[in-house]
Amino acid sequence: xxxxxxxxxxxxxxxxxxxxxxxxxxxxxxxxxxxxxxxxxxxxxxxxxxxxxxxxxxxxxxxxxxxxxxxxxxxxxxxxxxxxxxxxxxxxxxxxxxxxxxxxxxxxxxxxxxxxxxxxxxxxxxxxxxxxxxxxxxxxxxxxxxxxxxxxxxxxxxxxxxxxxxxxxxxxxxxxxxxxxxxxxxxxxxxxxxxxxxxxxxxxxxxxxxxxxxxxxxxxxxxxxxxxxxxxxxxxxxxxxxxxxxxxxxxxxxxxxxxxxxxxxxxxxxxxxxxxxxxxxxxxxxxxxxxxxxxxxxxxxxxxxxxxxxxxxxxx
Numbered sequence: 001x002x003x004x005x006x007x008x009x010x011x012x013x014x015x016x017x018x019x020x021x022x023x024x025x026x027x028x029x030x031x032x033x034x035x036x037x038x039x040x041x042x043x044x045x046x047x048x049x050x051x052x053x054x055x056x057x058x059x060x061x062x063x064x065x066x067x068x069x070x071x072x073x074x075x076x077x078x079x080x081x082x083x084x085x086x087x088x089x090x091x092x093x094x095x096x097x098x099x100x101x102x103x104x105x106x107x108x109x110x111x112x113x114x115x116x117x118x119x120x121x122x123x124x125x126x127x128x129x130x131x132x133x134x135x136x137x138x139x140x141x142x143x144x145x146x147x148x149x150x151x152x153x154x155x156x157x158x159x160x161x162x163x164x165x166x167x168x169x170x171x172x173x174x175x176x177x178x179x180x181x182x183x184x185x186x187x188x189x190x191x192x193x194x195x196x197x198x199x200x201x202x203x204x205x206x207x208x209x210x211x212x213x214x215x216x217x218x219x220x221x222x223x224x225x226x227x228x229x230x231x232x233x234x235x236x237x238x239x240x241x242x243x244x245x246x247x248x249x250x251x252x253x254x255x256x257x258x259x260x261x262x263x264x265x266x267x268x269x270x271x272x273x274x275x276x277x278x279x280x281x282x283x284x285x286x287x288x289x290x291x292x293x294x295x296x297x298x299x300x301x302x303x304x305x306x307x308x309x310x311x312x313x314x315x316x
Contacts, residue, residue: 007205008198011173013053014060020169020197021161022050029054029156033061036101040126040135042150044142045158048196051138055107058136062101070104089122093129103134111137112144123148160195169197173204174214184216192223226253226264231271238314239277246311251304261303265294268310289313 013019016030032038038058043051059071072092089106096104108114114122123146126135135153139145142155161169167186174181181189193200206222207214220227230253237246254264269290272283293310297303 007173007201011201013050013057016057016061019050019054019057021165022054022158025156025158026054029058030061033058036062038134040130040153041137042142042145042153042155043136043138043158044140044155046140046160046195048193048198048200049158049160050197051158052107052109055105055109055136055138059105059107062105063099066098069098070101071107072104073107073109075109089125090129093125093133096132103132105134105136107136107138109138110140112139112141116146119146119149123152126152161197162195163190166190166193166195166197166200170200170204173201177204177208178212179204179208180213182215185214185219188216188219191228192219192225220257224258224263226257226259226267228267228271231264231267232275234311235268235271235275235314236277238311241315243311243315246315247308250307250311261297261307262294265290265297265307265310286314 016026016033019026029038029041043054045051055073056071059067063070072089074088089108092104092106108122111119111122122135126149137145137149137153142150142157167190170181170186170189173179189200189203192203203219203223204214207218210222211218216227230249234246234249234253237243237249250264253259254261269287272286272290275283278286289310293306296306
């Protein structure tokens, strides 16, 4: 029978020892769990670096078999109003937990999506039920959390995983799933992930459903991204003042991979950083222009006209 498990859950770490790339954070949180006492916790950082995983591990290590009865997980981006704080969270916080741990845990994911009013109500709930409940909050941007909540929490700032940790993770999955992944494919996966382990896992599962021999071309085709060489060719043509050819190749590349203007602009910006044929002064000027073009796109300007303007600036 075919295994239908989604790999992001299949390979989600189940213990503190399994968690990669956040050594100091894991050490401190494990110390709280060993003492069976912990403050409210705020986990801040980019997507796919282990924030939700560590919240689940805390619950499993603290409560063992009864963790599902003592753990409430809510996604604040779905239920972001004041009612979810007044009703769902308060009702759970009122009751006593099972087992020998004197508190339960409420995990509020993406809490930077909560409205300001909901955050104010949450602040009061955190105060009133501190004896029976601990909150684990996670967010991408801690600056969007009001100061009174931040001051009540111990804040842990997660960072994207480094290249070595990601490579180890890819090799582990490839070995267990009997995939053949060459060095170029691993570099491509590391490059595309930006430290997001969840993204890598999904790409690997998608690739494996097509071919167990994973190549660089297969990786780029599945994530709808242009290969770095394609972007480099566009920029070289523009810098050599061959604007019409650069414009044609840009359009072909966008159509071939189904890229939006923002997608290809981010790749252009990345390749501009790594180009060796231009001086640092020119690089700064071109990156500044990339930022201006992205702002115009976000504000609603025509994407292709803006990209043409960017190529014209490269040519100039």
